[in-house]
Amino acid sequence: MDGFSLNLFFSYLFLGLMNGGFYALLSLGLAVIFGMLHIVNFLHGVQYMLGAFATVLLLQHLGLGYWWALGIAPVLVGFSGYVVERFLLSRVAGLNALYGMLLCIGLSMMIQGLFQAFFGLVALPYSPPPELRGGLRLPFMVAPYYRLWVLGFAVFICGATWFCIQKTKLGAYLRASTENPEIVRTFGIKVPLLVTLTYSVSVALAGLAGVLAAPIYQPQAFMGNDLIVVVFAVVVIGGMGSISGSIITGFIVGLLEGVVAYFYHEASSLAIFVLMVLILIVRPAGLFGWTVNSPKNAAENDEIFDVTPSGVKATGLMLAVGLLAAFFLIYKFTVLQALCFAIYALSVGFLVSCVGLLSFGHAMFLGAGSYTVAYLSSAWQVPTELAVIAGVMMAGALSYLVGLVALRRQGIYFAMITMGIAQMIYFLILRAPFSHGEDGIQNVPLSNFLGVFPLSDPTVLYVIVSAVFLVTVFAIGRVVNSPFGEVLKAVRDNEPRALSLGFKANRYKLTAFVISGALAGLAGSLKAVVTQSANLTDVHWSMSGQALLMVLIGGMGTLYGPILGAFIVFGLIYYFAFLGEWVLVAQGAVFAACVLLFRRGVVGEIITWLRRSSVAAKRSDTIDARLASDVGRKLS
Structure with missing residues (x-):
């Protein structure tokens, strides 16, 4: 020197x-x-x-x-x-x-x-x-x-x-x-x-x-x-x-x-x-740590996690009716953005509720899908539908590699590893020539879907994104109700017991993590199509926090609660935009209130109330039947 x-x-x-x-x-x-x-x-x-x-x-x-x-x-x-x-x-x-x-x-x-x-x-x-x-x-x-x-x-x-x-x-x-x-x-x-x-x-x-x-x-x-x-x-x-x-x-x-x-x-x-x-x-305990505590699963219990096949169909039907009504009542671009966030929240909610894993780095999968679509469409003029498929595959491949490393640890250590890798991805994308740094990729071109239907038409885009969203909802419901989903819940509740029964827990968790990452990539891919852009916000760690906010508000331990949570959070951001800086205050207040007052979330509280009402009704019917029987015996 x-x-x-x-x-x-x-x-x-x-x-x-x-x-x-x-x-x-x-x-x-x-x-x-x-x-x-x-x-x-x-x-x-x-x-x-x-x-x-x-x-x-x-x-x-x-x-x-x-x-x-x-x-x-x-x-x-x-x-x-x-x-x-x-x-x-x-x-x-x-x-x-x-x-x-x-x-x-x-x-x-x-x-x-x-x-x-x-x-x-x-x-x-x-x-x-x-x-x-x-x-x-x-x-x-x-x-x-x-x-x-x-x-x-x-x-x-x-x-x-x-x-x-x-x-x-x-x-x-x-x-x-x-x-x-x-x-x-x-x-x-x-x-x-x-x-x-x-x-x-x-x-x-x-x-x-x-x-x-x-x-x-x-x-x-x-x-x-x-x-x-x-x-x-x-x-x-x-x-x-x-x-x-x-x-x-x-x-x-x-x-x-x-x-x-x-x-x-x-x-x-x-x-x-x-x-x-x-x-x-x-060293999972760190350089100077000696033990790694066995933390509880991210999903606290299985009380309110109840997704039956009939419940999936009912949920899908309600969402379809809601999307049809929103087509005529709400600005289409707003609904499309909300649907992208709903798929993203669903990916995190699936991982938390079914597997008990808290990922604090899911934004990297959202960003992987977003940037893949934006780059392929802008630089190589790849048809939009193929770019979306590539975005999902990129996010899935990334989640597989991340899962191989992160799933060696549990609890807070798993969350910290995912956050660390996500920050690495963030800095790589920030410095990569194709990402255009802090400016992001703008004006992403849209092709005709299957060469026929122009995605630049808001109606066509609305129908296609809504259809993808509904298919995703049904697909996740099917996964949860399958034997694979039952094994996931068994691993979440008692992993040593699942291992003793011959199930390879890490393989099941890795598969679920890849499914979750691919879903987040799908959300990012659709977001790039809807907004015609990809930017660093998609990859920043705060976006992972947004997903957790959606899951919490919708209902921790529920499958479809995060969808409602996504609509609520996006609604807060969009419809209260006139508040300017106060939007962040309102969003944080809702976040804190849900933790303190409505820990089960909106859907979780509804399910709990319905269950209590059902139990109370059954007890009432039992008491009435006993009284009627006693009266009948006395009269006879």
Whole structure:
């Protein structure tokens, strides 16, 4: 290396170390929360953002500078965490970890929407304190004083936190509470209060990271949106719940990011997720984890999962009638987009309900179908119907490869692997020449279906997409009611028993995963046809969150509930578009309300009510029959 290259290399290395400090602080809080509450805290990125905004607002409205903010902002963010845990997260404690994660996603959407509405998307300027301006000139680089301070302070806070958890009496109580809370209660320790305070302190660490980041990255409503995915990768690599693992891995990942950025800047983010996938294949518990807990299935139970052949026919008939009415009453383009999202939600709902697998990377299959159709139609003028078939095949092939890797793990580790691979696909598509980067592929041409029916005609397109949708509904219903579907449910409910009966569980799960991925690819392919475009939104991890939102609102554990959930979510987005930034707030509020109040979803609640009514009616009939019999005996 020449002098310039050496200086540049050390600059990237120093930047990586500083980012590693942020990763360590954030992942430390996440690891504590997961170890104590068993919650995947998707709010952590928002709480990091709150710390940065509190820093700016304290200066603007109270005239309190950086050093005051360093103490006050984390306390304010920690108090907000106390409120969230005390009044919201505690209500899903003890349930499947999926509900806590979904509640956090809903709350993060609400808070980000509120900050976007009040502050816009323009970053708020904030300068480092005067004492830390300038830089230290070293033989190989110039190190800004403020960044040196951030690195040193992050190391100190991480070390102090580790010491408190590992070497103090309070830390011993904390660790014992995560393993056996009942025994800890016998010593007079108030475990719920300890949990709440632990969550608050962990959230305060995220707020502290936000204060440190404010002069560097400038506060903005979505500043933690993509960072949280990287931090989750750090926690998974280090080992879920491992305190020391999160700290060490945070700095390792930061250094890796810096080194890769020096050689090929575009691949720096990709390297983190490649490392995560490789680590989980070799060590499922992460580098510093020792055990992998056996989590519950994503579908909580089999109570409301009831899809009989007659129910499939009835559902299909209702959907057909609804589509016919919508043809005359609703703008066709709106209905077509909703149908694409319904197929996408159905693919995720099938995987969650039938197999008990939570994929947090299904957007990669949606994007695979979308980009395949857009590219083949635009670059090679392939007929639209053949391009759609190719899109489905591409998504199916990708899901097969992903399934071979991801299905080696279960529960949250399966979800994290799918998310990591999805982020890898996202960065590959972002940098691929054919995708046109952030602009996407626009103005996708439409051919005549079978050479006769012009797909540019809205009526023709409506009929064809509706027909594909109805066929998909019937096909999934047939799969669920087949012997294959029965084996899937058996594997979901008790995999060891299914294995003892001679069923190859992994083969069945892989087949189901491919079916689900191909369905998501079909949704993406049709979406590219309907919108005549493909863009990065189709591949972003937030689109996977949208699918989970649809499944939750429609009904976790139901097959066709996600279809209704998709219509509701798309309706919120489309018909409340006039609200602007407040759409995200409304969407997040619905998300959170469903987790807290209607955990079974719309369809699940209806099915439960019908079952209770049926049981009550049968009991009433039995009582009436007994009374009639008694009266008859007395009269005789």
